[in-house]
Amino acid sequence: MTVARGFALSVAFAAIALTVVHLRAEQTRCAARMVAIDADWVRLRRDLWGLQTRIARLKAPERIHDRVAAFQTGLVPPGFDEVSRRTERLASRKP
Amino acid sequence: MSSPAASIDQFQRRSGVVLLLCSAVVLLGLGGRLVYINTTLRDRLLNYAERQQQGGxxxxxxxxxxxxxxxxxxxxxxxxxxxxxDPSRVEGDVDEFANRLSPRVNIPAANIAEKIRRRPxxxxxxxxxxxxxxxxxxxxxxxxxxxxxxxxxxxxxxxxxxxxxxxxxxxxxxxxxxxxxxxxxxxxxxxxxxxxxxxxxxxxxxxxxxxxxxxxxxxxxxxxTIDAEIQRIAEQALAESVNRVEAESGIAIVMSPQTGEILAMACYPTFDPNDPGSVPTDVRRNRAVTDPVEPGSTFKPFIVCGALDGSHISATEQFDCHMGVRMIGSRTIKDVKPHGMMDVKGIITHSSNIGMSMIADRMGNPALHNTIRRFGFGTKTGIECPGEADGRVYPLKKWSKLSTASVGMGYEVLVSPLQLINGFATIINDGVMLRPRIVKRLLGPGGEAVGDSESPQIVGRVVSSRIAHYVTEELLVSVVENGSGKGAKLEHYSVLGKTGTTKLISRNGKIYEPDAYLGTFVGAAPVERPALVAMVMIRRPNHRLAYYGSAVAAPAVGEILGQALPYLGVPPDKDQVAAATP
Incomplete structure (x- = not known):
């Protein structure tokens, strides 16, 4: 074996070793990232549940009526203006 | 004498042997240790490694x-x-630590310190x-x-x-x-x-x-099937009624007679399910399905249905109401107001006990018992709420001589509030009974439908369509227009219904408690095709303020129907308003 061949073989071995180390490191990084994504998924689910509950509280009929009364905008919750509108229509048609 | 060179050579050879032997001993020792670790210590070390490396x-x-x-x-x-x-990691004084934590969790520092000291x-x-x-x-x-x-x-x-x-x-x-x-x-x-x-x-x-x-x-x-908005309306009307007459409690149910769906079911006083332990168990019971009561006058329409359907009486027949007092053996039956001759419409409109006792006499016990059972009393309705009561309808052999009149007036039978409103819904729904439902459908985790629970479940025909129409459109309308149910009248919708006032049995179950009443009203609107039937029961009102169903419960039913019908988009049916509807 000449010195040049020996050197080339050493370089090849070193390159293979470095590649293996790099791939192992990358594999570990990806695995760790997957663990982090799983944890994020759990956290996002938790946040979603919390937000759904908050929205449900805001949409509670009692609260809507309270807000309508508090803001004094003259708005009426859906459905509750029906009879009054029909009565007004009747009154406007009377001679 | 050997030369110095030979001595050195011998020394080197001996040293080599010693070194080789030492190396062999060390290698043997290491080999032995390796065997020991891989056999004797293997399981213990593997467990230790797993605990250190694995988690989840x-x-x-x-x-x-x-x-x-x-x-x-x-x-x-x-x-x-x-x-x-973790008390072992609290540094310094526990009180000082509790003082720092207290404002963040909004709990008094003394309570925090006590909890920590109790379990150091x-x-x-x-x-x-x-x-x-x-x-x-x-x-x-x-x-x-x-x-x-x-x-x-x-x-x-x-x-x-x-x-x-x-x-x-x-x-x-x-x-x-x-x-x-x-x-x-x-x-x-x-x-x-x-x-x-x-x-x-x-x-x-x-x-x-x-x-x-x-x-x-x-x-x-x-x-x-509950609609939270209708539930709110029912709860508000119920709470106002209970508080207005200083009653012990109340129940309200709103139902769709065409589908059997329960749109609201409320008990008052109520509790917060986020903290159920804060109230006594009695308050947490769903009394609308678990607690049967004697229905009183609200039971009379069912008896009339049975009497008309079985041709035991005719709609035009006149009954002698004995001017408000009738003796049956040793028992005296009284009406609130004295009446003479009345037809069935008058008997229901004025809720005459004597008139009903006459009708019950005419039917006889077997037909009376059969009518009650056909309307589902004494049997669970099958609603999805747990703990539903059967109610109680005594077998015929246990009926006494006075039972005929008592049952005709709505006593000696126990029905749950749900059974009562479902019976009314049956009459209103052309005489066809549906199973009351509170669960509309079940969904899987992803929102996909599971099973099929959408369509109304028909139990069967209880009374003919002709009789059901007559009872609702003639008798029950008259109760609200001319009789005891005037409190439920609405400006824009025609209402039908029936009042009831019952004496409550004492807690030992033997006598009727003085001044303890249950005021009930069951109503529905609009008359031509009722979209809703609602019932309110007020238990133990202050009798000095009011106790008749007409006074304590009918206005609440009117309030519920008056708000819930426009919310559902049901057009008003009274002439002047209906005429204005495009």
């Missing part, structure tokens, strides 16, 4: 949501942390359960190793006290204990998952352990 986390499954008919969330699960303290050996002293995000963030900001957060699933009821008796509640372990939560526990309940992980030396998660990945299975959802 629970992936919480979500308990299903309970929704109302319009998709409003009535019960949901969220993750909320418990705040706990424990590593896990819970200070606050299920805290909100702001509290959790405030605790994290302390950066104190002695105080930590432990996430857990908490069942939340966003509407607070509304619909509490129907929904029920769950225990600390997440299992349904009452109401829909208990009845559909197996459908709502999810199954937690598990994610195994491999850690590095610093316990940082490196990768998931493939063989230890069990995904969580979320629970299914339940859609109720």
């Amino acid at each position: 986390a629970t992936m919480p499954a979500r308990r299903g949501i309970i929704l109302d008919a319009r998709g409003r969330v009535l019960a949901a699960t969220e993750q909320r942390p418990d705040v706990f303290v 050996q424990s590593r896990f002293v819970v200070i606050a359960s299920g805290v909100d995000d702001i509290t959790a963030e405030a605790v994290r900001a302390m950066h104190d190793p002695a105080v930590n957060l432990d996430e857990r699933s908490v069942r939340t009821y966003p509407l607070g006290e509304s619909i509490a008796h129907v929904l029920g509640w769950v225990g600390r372990d997440g299992a349904g204990l009452e109401g829909i939560e208990a009845a559909f526990d197996s459908h709502l309940r999810g199954k937690d998952g598990w994610r195994g992980t491999i850690h590095d030396a610093r316990r940082r998660a490196l990768r998931s352990s493939d063989e230890e990945m069990i995904p969580p299975k979320d629970g299914g959802h339940v859609v109720l």
Whole structure:
């Protein structure tokens, strides 16, 4: 074996070793990232549940009526203006 | 004498042998140790390595949501942390630590200090359960190793006290204990998952352990027939009525007679299912299905239906109402006002006990008993709420001579409020009985339909359509227009209904308690095709203020129908308003 061949073989071995180390490191990084994504998924689910509950509280009929009364905008919750509108229509048609 | 060179050579050779022997001993020792580690110590070391390298986390499954008919969330699960303290890591004075923690968890410092001192050996002293995000963030900001957060699933009821008796509640372990939560526990309940992980030396998660990945299975959802807005209307009207006459309690039910769907079911006083332990068990019972009562005069339309349907009486026949007093053996039956001759319309309109006793006499016990059973009294309706009562209809052989008159007036039978309103819904629905339903449909975790529970479930025809129409459009309308139900009259809708006032049996069950009454009204509107039937029962009102069903319950039913009908988009049917409708 000449010195040049020996050197080339050493370089090849070193390159293979470095590649293996790099791939192992990358594999570990990806695995760790997957663990982090799983944890994020759990956290996002938790946040979603919390937000759904908050929205449900805001949409509670009692609260809507309270807000309508508090803001004094003259708005009426859906459905509750029906009879009054029909009565007004009747009154406007009377001679 | 040997030369110095030979001595050195011999020394080197001996040294080589000694070194070789030493190396052999060391290698032998190492080999032996290797064998020892791989055999004797193997299991112990493997366990130790696993504990050091392997870990994992629970992936919480979500308990299903309970929704109302319009998709409003009535019960949901969220993750909320418990705040706990590790007493062994509290540095310095416990009181000083408690003073720092107190404003963040909004609990008095003395209480925190007492909890810590009570269990000094424990590593896990819970200070606050299920805290909100702001509290959790405030605790994290302390950066104190002695105080930590432990996430857990908490069942939340966003509407607070509304619909509490129907929904029920769950225990600390997440299992349904009452109401829909208990009845559909197996459908709502999810199954937690598990994610195994491999850690590095610093316990940082490196990768998931493939063989230890069990995904969580979320629970299914339940859609109720309840409409939270109609429920609010019913609860408000009920609370006002109970408080106005200083009553002990009340019940309100609103139902669709065409589908059998329960749109509202309320008991007052109520409770917060987020904290069910704060009230006595008696308050938490869903009395609309669990507590049977004597129905009194509200029972009379059923008897009349049976009498007309069996041709025991005719609609035009006149009955002698004995001017308000009739003796049956040693018993005296009285009417509130004296009446002479009346037809069946007059008897129902003025709720004459004597008239009903005459009709019951005419029917005879077998026909009377048969009529009651046909309307489903004495049998569970089959609603999905747990703990439903059968009510009580005594077998014929147990009826006394006075039973005929008593049953005709709505005594000596026990019916649940739900059975009573379902009986009315049957008459209103052309005489066809439907099974009352409070669950509209079941959904899977992803919102897909599970099973088929949408269509009305017909129990059967109880009374002919002709008789049912006559009773509703003639008799029950007359009660509201001319009789005891005037309190339920509405400006824009025609209403039909029946009042009832019953004496309550004492707690020992032997005598009627003086001045203890149950005032009831069952009403429906609009008359031509009722979209809603509503019932209000007021228990033990202050008799000095009012106690008749006409005074304590009828106005509440009017209030409920007057608000719920326009909310549902039911057009007004009274002439002047209907004429204005395009």
